[in-house]
Amino acid sequence: MSFETIIGLEVHAQLLTRSKMFCRCSADYASTPPNTHVCPICLGMPGVLPTINKQAVEYTLMTALALNCQIADSTKFDRKNYPYPDLMKGYQISQYDAPIGYGGWLNIEVDGQRKRIAITRVHLEEDVAKLVHHAATGGEGYSLVDVNRAGVPLMEIVGEPDLRSPEEARHYLVKLRTILQYLGVSTGNMEEGSFRCDANISIRRQGSHNSMAKVEVKNMNSFKAVYRALEYEARRQRKAVSEGGKLTQETRGWVEERGKTVSQRSKEYAHDYRYFPEPDLPPLILSREWVEEIRAKLPELPEERRQRFIADYKLPLYNASLLTGSRAMADYFEDCLKTGILSNLSLPKRAKMVSNWLLGEVSRIMNANDIDIANFRGKVSPGRLIKLLALNLQADISTATAKSVLEEMFKTARDADDIIHQRGLSQISDTEAIEQEVLAVIKQNTQAIADYKAGKTQALKFLVGQVMRATGGRADPKLVNELIEKKLAEVSPSGEGR
Protein backbone atom coordinates (compact mmCIF):
# COMPACT_ATOMS: atom_id res chain seq x y z
CA MET A 1 0.00 0.00 0.00
CA SER A 2 1.52 3.28 -1.05
CA PHE A 3 0.83 6.60 0.67
CA GLU A 4 1.46 10.21 -0.12
CA THR A 5 2.41 12.75 2.58
CA ILE A 6 0.54 16.07 2.73
CA ILE A 7 2.19 18.91 4.65
CA GLY A 8 1.20 22.53 5.25
CA LEU A 9 3.30 24.92 7.32
CA GLU A 10 2.31 27.85 9.46
CA VAL A 11 5.13 30.24 10.26
CA HIS A 12 5.27 33.00 12.85
CA ALA A 13 8.01 35.60 12.44
CA GLN A 14 8.74 38.42 14.85
CA LEU A 15 9.18 41.70 13.01
CA LEU A 16 12.30 43.79 13.46
CA THR A 17 10.57 46.94 14.67
CA ARG A 18 12.00 49.08 17.43
CA SER A 19 8.74 49.32 19.38
CA LYS A 20 5.94 46.85 20.06
CA MET A 21 2.87 46.33 17.89
CA PHE A 22 0.37 48.40 19.83
CA CYS A 23 2.44 50.46 22.30
CA ARG A 24 5.77 52.25 22.40
CA CYS A 25 7.61 49.83 24.69
CA SER A 26 10.84 48.49 23.22
CA ALA A 27 10.33 45.30 21.21
CA ASP A 28 13.86 44.15 22.03
CA TYR A 29 13.15 41.58 24.72
CA ALA A 30 16.20 39.35 24.34
CA SER A 31 18.59 39.57 27.27
CA THR A 32 16.61 42.24 29.10
CA PRO A 33 15.65 41.77 32.76
CA PRO A 34 12.09 40.44 33.24
CA ASN A 35 9.18 42.87 33.02
CA THR A 36 11.26 45.92 32.12
CA HIS A 37 9.68 46.56 28.72
CA VAL A 38 6.10 46.68 29.95
CA CYS A 39 3.42 49.37 30.18
CA PRO A 40 -0.31 49.51 31.00
CA ILE A 41 -1.15 48.72 27.33
CA CYS A 42 0.96 45.53 27.49
CA LEU A 43 -0.92 44.58 30.65
CA GLY A 44 -4.36 45.36 29.22
CA MET A 45 -5.21 47.77 32.02
CA PRO A 46 -8.68 49.33 31.89
CA GLY A 47 -8.89 52.50 29.85
CA VAL A 48 -5.73 52.07 27.77
CA LEU A 49 -5.76 52.70 24.04
CA PRO A 50 -3.56 50.63 21.71
CA THR A 51 -2.24 52.22 18.50
CA ILE A 52 -0.97 50.48 15.38
CA ASN A 53 2.77 50.49 14.60
CA LYS A 54 3.05 51.73 11.00
CA GLN A 55 6.39 50.05 10.43
CA ALA A 56 4.94 46.64 11.36
CA VAL A 57 2.14 47.11 8.82
CA GLU A 58 4.67 48.09 6.15
CA TYR A 59 6.92 45.10 6.92
CA THR A 60 3.89 42.83 6.57
CA LEU A 61 2.96 44.51 3.29
CA MET A 62 6.52 44.02 2.03
CA THR A 63 6.38 40.33 2.93
CA ALA A 64 2.96 39.85 1.36
CA LEU A 65 4.18 41.51 -1.85
CA ALA A 66 7.39 39.47 -1.91
CA LEU A 67 5.25 36.34 -1.56
CA ASN A 68 3.15 37.40 -4.57
CA CYS A 69 0.05 37.94 -2.44
CA GLN A 70 -3.04 39.95 -3.21
CA ILE A 71 -3.32 42.89 -0.85
CA ALA A 72 -6.60 43.57 0.92
CA ASP A 73 -8.22 46.91 0.04
CA SER A 74 -9.15 47.31 3.65
CA THR A 75 -8.23 45.28 6.68
CA LYS A 76 -8.83 45.29 10.42
CA PHE A 77 -7.73 43.71 13.67
CA ASP A 78 -9.77 41.27 15.71
CA ARG A 79 -9.73 39.95 19.24
CA LYS A 80 -9.02 36.26 19.64
CA ASN A 81 -10.26 35.31 23.09
CA TYR A 82 -8.82 32.51 25.16
CA PRO A 83 -7.79 32.17 28.76
CA TYR A 84 -4.09 31.49 29.21
CA PRO A 85 -1.62 33.31 31.46
CA ASP A 86 0.62 34.29 28.54
CA LEU A 87 -2.17 36.67 27.46
CA MET A 88 -2.44 39.54 29.87
CA LYS A 89 -5.66 40.85 28.34
CA GLY A 90 -7.44 37.51 28.03
CA TYR A 91 -7.31 37.95 24.25
CA GLN A 92 -4.74 38.35 21.55
CA ILE A 93 -5.09 41.08 18.96
CA SER A 94 -4.86 39.29 15.63
CA GLN A 95 -6.49 39.33 12.21
CA TYR A 96 -9.36 36.95 11.54
CA ASP A 97 -11.26 37.37 8.30
CA ALA A 98 -9.40 40.24 6.64
CA PRO A 99 -5.68 39.39 6.49
CA ILE A 100 -3.35 42.01 4.97
CA GLY A 101 -2.24 39.61 2.22
CA TYR A 102 -3.76 36.45 0.72
CA GLY A 103 -3.52 34.13 -2.24
CA GLY A 104 0.24 34.27 -2.84
CA TRP A 105 2.95 31.76 -3.67
CA LEU A 106 6.58 30.86 -3.21
CA ASN A 107 8.87 28.79 -5.47
CA ILE A 108 11.05 26.06 -4.06
CA GLU A 109 13.61 23.93 -5.86
CA VAL A 110 14.03 20.30 -4.88
CA ASP A 111 16.44 18.13 -6.84
CA GLY A 112 16.60 20.74 -9.58
CA GLN A 113 12.81 20.72 -9.94
CA ARG A 114 10.97 23.97 -9.37
CA LYS A 115 7.70 23.74 -7.47
CA ARG A 116 5.22 26.45 -6.61
CA ILE A 117 3.82 26.40 -3.06
CA ALA A 118 0.67 28.45 -2.51
CA ILE A 119 0.49 30.91 0.39
CA THR A 120 -2.96 31.13 1.96
CA ARG A 121 -2.52 34.34 3.92
CA VAL A 122 -0.12 36.75 5.62
CA HIS A 123 -1.44 38.56 8.66
CA LEU A 124 -0.30 40.59 11.62
CA GLU A 125 -0.76 39.95 15.31
CA GLU A 126 1.02 40.36 18.63
CA ASP A 127 3.33 37.95 20.45
CA VAL A 128 2.47 36.71 23.94
CA ALA A 129 4.27 36.75 27.30
CA LYS A 130 6.89 34.16 28.18
CA LEU A 131 6.08 31.58 30.83
CA VAL A 132 8.72 29.79 32.83
CA HIS A 133 7.24 26.62 34.29
CA HIS A 134 8.33 25.33 37.65
CA ALA A 135 7.52 21.71 38.38
CA ALA A 136 5.83 20.86 41.64
CA THR A 137 8.39 19.92 44.26
CA GLY A 138 6.27 18.92 47.20
CA GLY A 139 3.87 21.83 46.73
CA GLU A 140 1.90 22.93 43.70
CA GLY A 141 3.65 23.65 40.41
CA TYR A 142 3.63 27.24 39.21
CA SER A 143 4.68 29.48 36.33
CA LEU A 144 6.55 32.78 36.28
CA VAL A 145 5.43 35.34 33.71
CA ASP A 146 7.73 37.76 31.88
CA VAL A 147 5.66 40.24 29.85
CA ASN A 148 8.57 41.75 27.82
CA ARG A 149 7.74 39.63 24.77
CA ALA A 150 3.99 40.33 24.92
CA GLY A 151 3.03 42.77 22.20
CA VAL A 152 6.07 42.24 19.96
CA PRO A 153 4.81 42.38 16.34
CA LEU A 154 4.29 38.89 15.01
CA MET A 155 3.59 38.10 11.38
CA GLU A 156 1.83 34.85 10.54
CA ILE A 157 2.37 33.21 7.16
CA VAL A 158 0.07 30.30 6.40
CA GLY A 159 1.00 28.02 3.52
CA GLU A 160 -1.33 25.70 1.61
CA PRO A 161 -0.85 21.94 2.12
CA ASP A 162 1.15 21.72 -1.12
CA LEU A 163 4.26 20.13 0.36
CA ARG A 164 4.73 16.41 -0.26
CA SER A 165 7.74 15.49 1.86
CA PRO A 166 9.74 16.67 4.88
CA GLU A 167 12.47 17.62 2.40
CA GLU A 168 10.10 19.95 0.54
CA ALA A 169 9.00 21.40 3.87
CA ARG A 170 12.63 22.13 4.74
CA HIS A 171 13.22 23.84 1.39
CA TYR A 172 10.08 25.93 1.85
CA LEU A 173 11.14 27.07 5.32
CA VAL A 174 14.68 27.93 4.25
CA LYS A 175 13.38 29.86 1.24
CA LEU A 176 10.82 31.73 3.32
CA ARG A 177 13.42 32.66 5.91
CA THR A 178 15.84 33.82 3.22
CA ILE A 179 13.15 36.09 1.78
CA LEU A 180 12.38 37.59 5.21
CA GLN A 181 16.10 38.19 5.75
CA TYR A 182 16.49 39.83 2.34
CA LEU A 183 13.54 42.07 3.15
CA GLY A 184 15.15 42.86 6.50
CA VAL A 185 11.83 42.33 8.29
CA SER A 186 12.88 39.47 10.60
CA THR A 187 16.07 37.85 11.86
CA GLY A 188 14.63 34.45 10.96
CA ASN A 189 16.37 32.93 13.93
CA MET A 190 14.57 29.71 14.86
CA GLU A 191 16.67 28.81 17.88
CA GLU A 192 15.94 32.19 19.48
CA GLY A 193 12.25 31.86 18.68
CA SER A 194 11.94 34.82 16.34
CA PHE A 195 10.98 32.41 13.52
CA ARG A 196 8.62 29.59 14.53
CA CYS A 197 6.92 26.83 12.64
CA ASP A 198 3.92 24.60 13.24
CA ALA A 199 3.00 21.91 10.76
CA ASN A 200 -0.10 20.10 9.60
CA ILE A 201 0.64 16.66 8.30
CA SER A 202 -1.54 13.87 7.01
CA ILE A 203 -1.26 10.96 4.60
CA ARG A 204 -3.51 9.65 1.85
CA ARG A 205 -3.50 6.63 -0.39
CA GLN A 206 -1.69 7.27 -3.66
CA GLY A 207 -4.21 8.54 -6.17
CA SER A 208 -6.83 9.36 -3.56
CA HIS A 209 -7.97 12.86 -2.83
CA ASN A 210 -9.08 12.13 0.69
CA SER A 211 -6.47 12.71 3.36
CA MET A 212 -6.74 10.86 6.61
CA ALA A 213 -6.86 12.60 9.97
CA LYS A 214 -4.78 15.77 10.02
CA VAL A 215 -2.20 16.03 12.79
CA GLU A 216 -0.83 19.34 13.98
CA VAL A 217 2.80 19.19 15.10
CA LYS A 218 4.25 21.80 17.47
CA ASN A 219 7.41 22.47 19.49
CA MET A 220 9.89 22.28 16.65
CA ASN A 221 12.70 24.69 17.49
CA SER A 222 15.12 24.29 14.60
CA PHE A 223 15.09 23.50 10.90
CA LYS A 224 16.44 20.08 11.74
CA ALA A 225 13.68 19.52 14.32
CA VAL A 226 11.02 20.33 11.69
CA TYR A 227 12.55 17.84 9.29
CA ARG A 228 12.92 15.11 11.91
CA ALA A 229 9.45 15.63 13.38
CA LEU A 230 7.81 15.43 9.94
CA GLU A 231 9.84 12.34 9.02
CA TYR A 232 8.79 10.71 12.25
CA GLU A 233 5.15 11.66 11.83
CA ALA A 234 4.97 10.48 8.20
CA ARG A 235 6.38 7.13 9.28
CA ARG A 236 4.16 6.85 12.37
CA GLN A 237 0.99 7.54 10.41
CA ARG A 238 1.87 5.01 7.70
CA LYS A 239 2.67 2.39 10.28
CA ALA A 240 -0.54 2.97 12.22
CA VAL A 241 -2.67 2.65 9.10
CA SER A 242 -0.74 -0.36 7.76
CA GLU A 243 -1.32 -2.13 11.04
CA GLY A 244 -5.04 -1.55 10.71
CA GLY A 245 -5.17 1.25 13.26
CA LYS A 246 -7.08 4.49 12.92
CA LEU A 247 -5.54 7.98 12.98
CA THR A 248 -7.10 10.68 15.11
CA GLN A 249 -7.13 14.37 14.43
CA GLU A 250 -4.96 15.75 17.22
CA THR A 251 -2.11 18.03 18.23
CA ARG A 252 1.24 16.40 18.88
CA GLY A 253 4.38 17.91 20.34
CA TRP A 254 7.88 17.11 19.07
CA VAL A 255 10.12 15.89 21.89
CA GLU A 256 13.66 16.49 20.68
CA GLU A 257 15.46 14.27 23.22
CA ARG A 258 13.25 11.29 22.47
CA GLY A 259 13.13 11.90 18.73
CA LYS A 260 9.35 11.45 18.60
CA THR A 261 6.03 13.28 18.66
CA VAL A 262 3.73 12.90 21.64
CA SER A 263 -0.01 13.49 21.75
CA GLN A 264 -0.94 16.67 23.60
CA ARG A 265 -4.27 16.60 25.31
CA SER A 266 -6.13 19.46 23.69
CA LYS A 267 -7.37 22.27 25.88
CA GLU A 268 -11.07 22.05 26.57
CA TYR A 269 -13.02 24.48 24.38
CA ALA A 270 -9.67 25.66 23.08
CA HIS A 271 -11.15 26.56 19.73
CA ASP A 272 -13.97 28.70 20.97
CA TYR A 273 -12.03 31.89 20.27
CA ARG A 274 -15.07 34.14 19.84
CA TYR A 275 -13.29 36.45 17.40
CA PHE A 276 -14.76 39.91 17.08
CA PRO A 277 -13.48 43.18 15.62
CA GLU A 278 -11.07 45.03 17.92
CA PRO A 279 -13.11 48.07 18.95
CA ASP A 280 -10.03 50.09 19.98
CA LEU A 281 -8.39 49.99 16.54
CA PRO A 282 -10.00 51.68 13.54
CA PRO A 283 -9.72 49.72 10.28
CA LEU A 284 -6.85 50.14 7.84
CA ILE A 285 -7.40 51.14 4.25
CA LEU A 286 -4.50 49.90 2.15
CA SER A 287 -4.63 52.39 -0.68
CA ARG A 288 -3.12 51.52 -4.03
CA GLU A 289 -0.67 54.44 -3.68
CA TRP A 290 0.60 53.16 -0.35
CA VAL A 291 0.97 49.59 -1.63
CA GLU A 292 2.80 50.74 -4.78
CA GLU A 293 5.08 52.94 -2.71
CA ILE A 294 6.02 49.87 -0.66
CA ARG A 295 6.41 47.70 -3.76
CA ALA A 296 8.82 50.24 -5.24
CA LYS A 297 10.95 50.03 -2.11
CA LEU A 298 11.25 46.24 -2.14
CA PRO A 299 14.90 45.18 -2.22
CA GLU A 300 16.24 42.68 -4.71
CA LEU A 301 15.05 39.20 -3.70
CA PRO A 302 17.14 35.99 -3.68
CA GLU A 303 16.06 34.66 -7.07
CA GLU A 304 16.59 38.00 -8.85
CA ARG A 305 19.95 38.42 -7.20
CA ARG A 306 21.03 34.95 -8.22
CA GLN A 307 20.10 35.66 -11.83
CA ARG A 308 22.03 38.92 -11.71
CA PHE A 309 25.11 37.16 -10.28
CA ILE A 310 25.00 34.72 -13.19
CA ALA A 311 24.47 37.47 -15.77
CA ASP A 312 26.85 40.14 -14.43
CA TYR A 313 29.61 38.08 -12.89
CA LYS A 314 29.36 35.01 -15.16
CA LEU A 315 29.23 32.78 -12.10
CA PRO A 316 28.05 29.18 -12.45
CA LEU A 317 24.50 28.53 -11.17
CA TYR A 318 25.82 26.49 -8.26
CA ASN A 319 28.13 29.25 -6.96
CA ALA A 320 25.50 31.94 -7.51
CA SER A 321 22.96 29.88 -5.54
CA LEU A 322 25.31 29.40 -2.61
CA LEU A 323 26.40 33.04 -2.53
CA THR A 324 22.82 34.37 -2.66
CA GLY A 325 21.58 31.78 -0.14
CA SER A 326 21.93 34.45 2.51
CA ARG A 327 21.71 38.17 2.03
CA ALA A 328 24.70 38.69 4.32
CA MET A 329 26.88 36.41 2.17
CA ALA A 330 25.74 38.02 -1.07
CA ASP A 331 26.43 41.45 0.42
CA TYR A 332 29.90 40.38 1.56
CA PHE A 333 30.65 39.08 -1.91
CA GLU A 334 29.55 42.26 -3.65
CA ASP A 335 31.26 44.49 -1.08
CA CYS A 336 34.53 42.71 -1.93
CA LEU A 337 34.03 43.55 -5.60
CA LYS A 338 33.17 47.16 -4.81
CA THR A 339 36.43 47.95 -2.98
CA GLY A 340 38.27 48.95 -6.14
CA ILE A 341 41.14 46.66 -5.23
CA LEU A 342 42.16 44.34 -8.08
CA SER A 343 40.08 46.43 -10.45
CA ASN A 344 42.74 45.75 -13.08
CA LEU A 345 41.18 42.29 -13.37
CA SER A 346 38.00 41.85 -15.35
CA LEU A 347 34.85 41.69 -13.24
CA PRO A 348 34.14 38.00 -13.96
CA LYS A 349 37.75 37.11 -13.06
CA ARG A 350 37.56 39.04 -9.81
CA ALA A 351 34.16 37.56 -9.06
CA LYS A 352 35.39 34.04 -9.66
CA MET A 353 38.35 34.55 -7.36
CA VAL A 354 36.28 36.06 -4.54
CA SER A 355 33.62 33.38 -4.98
CA ASN A 356 36.22 30.61 -4.74
CA TRP A 357 37.63 32.04 -1.53
CA LEU A 358 34.24 32.64 0.06
CA LEU A 359 32.89 29.20 -0.78
CA GLY A 360 36.25 27.56 -0.04
CA GLU A 361 38.50 28.82 2.69
CA VAL A 362 36.09 31.30 4.28
CA SER A 363 33.30 28.70 4.45
CA ARG A 364 35.75 26.22 5.93
CA ILE A 365 36.65 28.70 8.69
CA MET A 366 32.97 29.44 9.35
CA ASN A 367 32.11 25.74 9.60
CA ALA A 368 35.10 24.94 11.79
CA ASN A 369 34.14 27.74 14.18
CA ASP A 370 30.37 27.28 13.87
CA ILE A 371 29.77 30.92 12.93
CA ASP A 372 28.01 32.73 10.11
CA ILE A 373 29.24 35.32 7.63
CA ALA A 374 28.19 38.20 9.90
CA ASN A 375 30.52 36.93 12.63
CA PHE A 376 33.27 36.40 10.07
CA ARG A 377 32.76 39.91 8.73
CA GLY A 378 33.24 41.25 12.25
CA LYS A 379 36.81 39.90 12.10
CA VAL A 380 37.68 40.11 8.44
CA SER A 381 36.03 42.91 6.48
CA PRO A 382 35.54 42.56 2.71
CA GLY A 383 38.31 45.18 2.24
CA ARG A 384 40.74 43.10 4.27
CA LEU A 385 39.89 39.88 2.48
CA ILE A 386 40.37 41.31 -0.97
CA LYS A 387 43.68 42.90 0.02
CA LEU A 388 44.84 39.44 1.01
CA LEU A 389 43.71 38.07 -2.34
CA ALA A 390 45.59 40.86 -4.09
CA LEU A 391 48.80 40.00 -2.23
CA ASN A 392 48.34 36.38 -3.26
CA LEU A 393 47.67 37.31 -6.85
CA GLN A 394 50.63 39.65 -7.06
CA ALA A 395 52.73 36.72 -5.83
CA ASP A 396 53.78 38.44 -2.62
CA ILE A 397 52.59 35.34 -0.82
CA SER A 398 51.78 31.84 -2.00
CA THR A 399 48.23 30.48 -1.82
CA ALA A 400 49.16 28.17 1.04
CA THR A 401 50.57 31.14 2.96
CA ALA A 402 47.49 33.22 2.14
CA LYS A 403 45.28 30.54 3.68
CA SER A 404 47.26 30.48 6.89
CA VAL A 405 47.30 34.30 6.97
CA LEU A 406 43.50 34.34 6.57
CA GLU A 407 43.19 31.98 9.51
CA GLU A 408 45.25 34.39 11.59
CA MET A 409 43.36 37.45 10.31
CA PHE A 410 40.18 35.75 11.53
CA LYS A 411 41.68 34.96 14.92
CA THR A 412 43.26 38.34 15.53
CA ALA A 413 41.17 40.73 13.38
CA ARG A 414 44.35 42.21 11.91
CA ASP A 415 45.40 43.27 8.41
CA ALA A 416 47.05 40.76 6.10
CA ASP A 417 50.00 43.16 5.63
CA ASP A 418 50.61 43.27 9.35
CA ILE A 419 50.67 39.51 9.76
CA ILE A 420 52.82 38.91 6.69
CA HIS A 421 55.30 41.54 7.78
CA GLN A 422 55.45 40.38 11.38
CA ARG A 423 55.84 36.72 10.52
CA GLY A 424 58.24 37.43 7.64
CA LEU A 425 56.03 35.57 5.22
CA SER A 426 56.37 37.62 2.11
CA GLN A 427 57.32 35.68 -0.94
CA ILE A 428 60.96 35.80 -1.98
CA SER A 429 61.06 37.19 -5.49
CA ASP A 430 64.69 38.13 -5.30
CA THR A 431 66.38 36.12 -8.06
CA GLU A 432 69.81 36.04 -6.42
CA ALA A 433 68.49 34.72 -3.13
CA ILE A 434 66.53 31.98 -4.85
CA GLU A 435 69.44 31.15 -7.12
CA GLN A 436 71.58 30.31 -4.11
CA GLU A 437 68.97 27.91 -2.82
CA VAL A 438 68.59 26.37 -6.27
CA LEU A 439 72.33 25.75 -6.51
CA ALA A 440 72.39 24.16 -3.09
CA VAL A 441 69.48 21.87 -3.94
CA ILE A 442 71.07 20.86 -7.23
CA LYS A 443 74.25 19.94 -5.42
CA GLN A 444 72.41 17.74 -2.95
CA ASN A 445 70.21 15.92 -5.40
CA THR A 446 72.38 14.37 -8.08
CA GLN A 447 70.05 11.41 -8.55
CA ALA A 448 67.07 13.66 -9.32
CA ILE A 449 69.14 15.58 -11.81
CA ALA A 450 70.21 12.39 -13.51
CA ASP A 451 66.54 11.36 -13.68
CA TYR A 452 65.60 14.70 -15.16
CA LYS A 453 68.28 14.50 -17.77
CA ALA A 454 67.11 10.96 -18.54
CA GLY A 455 63.74 12.44 -19.43
CA LYS A 456 61.81 12.07 -16.16
CA THR A 457 60.08 15.42 -15.97
CA GLN A 458 58.65 14.42 -12.57
CA ALA A 459 62.09 15.07 -11.14
CA LEU A 460 61.72 18.78 -11.84
CA LYS A 461 58.69 18.98 -9.56
CA PHE A 462 60.66 17.25 -6.85
CA LEU A 463 63.48 19.78 -7.14
CA VAL A 464 61.05 22.72 -7.04
CA GLY A 465 59.57 21.18 -3.92
CA GLN A 466 63.00 20.99 -2.32
CA VAL A 467 63.66 24.69 -2.97
CA MET A 468 60.22 25.64 -1.66
CA ARG A 469 60.91 23.67 1.48
CA ALA A 470 64.30 25.30 1.94
CA THR A 471 62.68 28.73 1.75
CA GLY A 472 59.83 27.87 4.08
CA GLY A 473 57.37 28.05 1.19
CA ARG A 474 58.15 31.69 0.58
CA ALA A 475 59.85 31.46 -2.79
CA ASP A 476 57.83 32.34 -5.84
CA PRO A 477 57.22 28.88 -7.35
CA LYS A 478 57.19 30.18 -10.90
CA LEU A 479 60.55 31.81 -10.47
CA VAL A 480 62.00 28.69 -8.84
CA ASN A 481 60.81 26.62 -11.74
CA GLU A 482 62.45 28.92 -14.24
CA LEU A 483 65.73 29.09 -12.36
CA ILE A 484 65.99 25.33 -11.94
CA GLU A 485 65.36 24.72 -15.60
CA LYS A 486 67.97 27.31 -16.46
CA LYS A 487 70.55 25.89 -14.05
CA LEU A 488 69.92 22.31 -15.15
CA ALA A 489 70.56 23.30 -18.71
CA GLU A 490 73.95 24.56 -17.52
CA VAL A 491 75.04 21.52 -15.49
CA SER A 492 76.26 18.16 -16.75
CA PRO A 493 74.48 14.92 -15.76
CA SER A 494 77.05 14.38 -13.01
CA GLY A 495 76.00 17.56 -11.34
CA GLU A 496 79.34 19.24 -11.96
CA GLY A 497 79.46 22.64 -13.59
CA ARG A 498 80.48 22.69 -17.21
Add this chain to the structure above:
Amino acid sequence: MKLSREDVLHIALLARLGLAETEIDKFREQLSNILENFEILQSVDTADTPATAQPFPLHNVLREDEVVPSLPPDQILANAPQKERDFFRVRAVLE
Protein backbone atom coordinates in the same frame (compact mmCIF):
# COMPACT_ATOMS: atom_id res chain seq x y z
CA MET B 1 -34.17 32.93 21.77
CA LYS B 2 -34.01 31.03 25.01
CA LEU B 3 -30.58 29.89 26.17
CA SER B 4 -30.22 26.39 27.55
CA ARG B 5 -28.69 25.59 30.90
CA GLU B 6 -25.69 24.10 29.01
CA ASP B 7 -25.23 27.35 27.07
CA VAL B 8 -25.00 29.27 30.34
CA LEU B 9 -22.51 26.83 31.84
CA HIS B 10 -20.40 26.96 28.68
CA ILE B 11 -20.35 30.77 28.70
CA ALA B 12 -19.47 30.73 32.40
CA LEU B 13 -16.56 28.39 31.73
CA LEU B 14 -15.26 30.59 28.92
CA ALA B 15 -15.47 33.58 31.25
CA ARG B 16 -13.92 31.55 34.06
CA LEU B 17 -16.90 32.29 36.33
CA GLY B 18 -18.16 29.83 38.90
CA LEU B 19 -21.95 29.99 39.14
CA ALA B 20 -24.10 28.92 42.04
CA GLU B 21 -27.13 26.77 41.15
CA THR B 22 -29.53 29.72 41.66
CA GLU B 23 -27.37 31.97 39.47
CA ILE B 24 -27.55 29.61 36.52
CA ASP B 25 -31.29 30.25 36.14
CA LYS B 26 -30.93 33.95 36.86
CA PHE B 27 -28.28 34.46 34.16
CA ARG B 28 -30.09 32.21 31.77
CA GLU B 29 -32.99 34.64 32.04
CA GLN B 30 -30.83 37.78 31.76
CA LEU B 31 -28.64 36.55 28.89
CA SER B 32 -31.72 35.41 26.99
CA ASN B 33 -33.16 38.88 27.37
CA ILE B 34 -30.07 40.44 25.91
CA LEU B 35 -30.17 38.11 22.94
CA GLU B 36 -33.84 38.86 22.41
CA ASN B 37 -33.03 42.54 22.23
CA PHE B 38 -30.45 41.82 19.56
CA GLU B 39 -33.03 39.82 17.67
CA ILE B 40 -35.08 42.99 17.45
CA LEU B 41 -32.07 44.83 16.03
CA GLN B 42 -31.49 42.03 13.58
CA SER B 43 -34.98 42.47 12.15
CA VAL B 44 -33.93 45.84 10.68
CA ASP B 45 -33.34 45.64 6.94
CA THR B 46 -29.62 46.38 6.39
CA ALA B 47 -29.37 45.19 2.81
CA ASP B 48 -28.22 48.63 1.64
CA THR B 49 -25.94 49.36 4.58
CA PRO B 50 -22.28 48.34 4.21
CA ALA B 51 -20.90 46.15 6.97
CA THR B 52 -18.70 47.94 9.46
CA ALA B 53 -16.46 46.80 12.26
CA GLN B 54 -16.34 50.24 13.86
CA PRO B 55 -18.84 52.95 14.62
CA PHE B 56 -16.35 55.82 14.26
CA PRO B 57 -15.56 57.40 10.88
CA LEU B 58 -11.86 56.77 11.39
CA HIS B 59 -9.28 54.73 9.57
CA ASN B 60 -5.51 54.37 9.32
CA VAL B 61 -4.71 55.68 12.79
CA LEU B 62 -1.06 54.73 12.83
CA ARG B 63 1.94 55.67 14.91
CA GLU B 64 5.60 55.91 14.00
CA ASP B 65 7.89 53.16 15.25
CA GLU B 66 9.43 54.97 18.20
CA VAL B 67 10.34 53.72 21.65
CA VAL B 68 9.51 55.47 24.90
CA PRO B 69 10.60 54.26 28.34
CA SER B 70 8.44 51.58 29.95
CA LEU B 71 7.32 51.52 33.59
CA PRO B 72 9.67 50.20 36.28
CA PRO B 73 8.98 46.55 37.25
CA ASP B 74 7.79 47.44 40.77
CA GLN B 75 4.97 49.50 39.29
CA ILE B 76 4.18 46.83 36.71
CA LEU B 77 3.92 44.25 39.47
CA ALA B 78 2.13 46.52 41.97
CA ASN B 79 -1.29 44.92 41.41
CA ALA B 80 -0.09 41.33 41.05
CA PRO B 81 -1.82 38.98 43.49
CA GLN B 82 1.33 36.84 43.46
CA LYS B 83 4.86 37.65 42.42
CA GLU B 84 8.33 36.20 42.68
CA ARG B 85 11.37 38.43 42.17
CA ASP B 86 10.40 40.56 39.14
CA PHE B 87 7.98 37.99 37.69
CA PHE B 88 4.24 37.56 37.95
CA ARG B 89 3.56 34.22 39.57
CA VAL B 90 0.58 32.13 38.47
CA ARG B 91 -0.69 28.64 39.16
CA ALA B 92 0.72 26.01 36.85
CA VAL B 93 -1.18 25.80 33.59
CA LEU B 94 -0.39 22.81 31.47
CA GLU B 95 -0.96 22.69 27.75
